[in-house]
Amino acid sequence: MRRARPLLRVGLGTGVSVLFIALLLRRVDLSTVGSAIADVEVAWLLAAAPVYALALWARAERWRLVLRPALRISSRDATALVVIGYTANNLLPARAGEVVRAVLLQRRTGAARLTVLGTIVVERVLDGLVLALFLPLPLLLGGRNDVLDALAVIGGLGFLALAGAIVLLGTHPALMRRLIDRALGLTPARLRLPLRAWSESFLAGLSLVRGRRAWAAVTAMTALSWLLEAATYWLVGLAFGLELAPWLYLGVAGAANLAIAAPSTAGGIGPFEYFARTVLVVFGAGLATATAYALVLHALLIIPTTLAGLVLLWREQIGLGALRRQAEGDAAPADPHVGGQLASVLPPREHSG
DSSP states (O other): OTTHHHHHHHHHHHHHHHHHHHHHHTTOOHHHHHHHHHTOOHHHHHHHHHHHHHHHHHHHHHHHHHHTTTOOOOHHHHHHHHHHHHHHHHHSSTTTHHHHHHHHHHHHHOOOHHHHHHHHHHHHHHHHHHHHHHTHHHHHHHOOOHHHHHHHHHHHHHHHHHHHHHHHHHHOHHHHHHHHHHHHTTSOHHHHHHHHHHHHHHHHHHTOOOSHHHHHHHHHHHHHHHHHHHHHHHHHHHHTTOOOOTTHHHHHHHHHHHHTOSSOSGGGTTHHHHHHHHHHHHTTOOHHHHHHHHHHHHHHHHHHHHHHHHHHHHHTTOOHHHHHHHHTSOOSOSOHHHHHHHHTTSOOOOOOO
């Protein structure tokens, strides 16, 4: 059964990619797309690459801020782990890079893997909130599309609910513990202890960010990272001669990245291109040019990052396949001292009676 799960994930991801690539290429003159790519101004692409690198650095710094109450890592290590995580996301289905990043930090520091995953979930929720704000802005000011409207509503409500749950955990951890204990009471007795340990480790990561200053700093770094990525999209637009206002690329960033929030395709290939193009077409770009733009943009985001991540893995003498197998293994905290240190951000369990 466990062997069938990776095949199922690969099959699901491949099916989603094929579906959206078919939608992307439907009713498009491929020769015109090829001509648009051939005519691209490479200088603008060269300018876009370092801006995207800055966006990745900003995400690494944000992760350091999230981890800081319990664990301090260098900027260099955080950036390397984020790049390797993106590489795994680009090559493996179901956003396996998030687990790979947790596995690598566990190997380096002994930190509980589920606790690290909790910090990454905080990052993803903040990403979703910022993107859900980015997408409606151009739609309200410049154009409407039923598919994009639905994506904005679903993404906004979904990530708002997740953010509310994380805030509730940070402000009322004892209440969350009682709710979890009630849920665990419904499970078989032999599973309760390991499930409680795993849940507490995961919740410790979710609740590391506390206080207005901490949340303001993490949210500001999240916004900065996505503004830098949107600037990357704008520079790629200039490479294609698209005469669109820079702020419209906030909508491109919001739509393309909200569309790949669900863990399915490796690298988000298919959904990313389709929704990026949809935004451009809504605001007047030609279908062929917008298609070429989406293909080149995604290649610019994926290829250099993936190559850099593979080099980093090679320097660490770690294979991506070995990391994947370890990520699919037991996720229990490995080191009781470090795991306990991270989990200690939650208050002690209340005893009754």
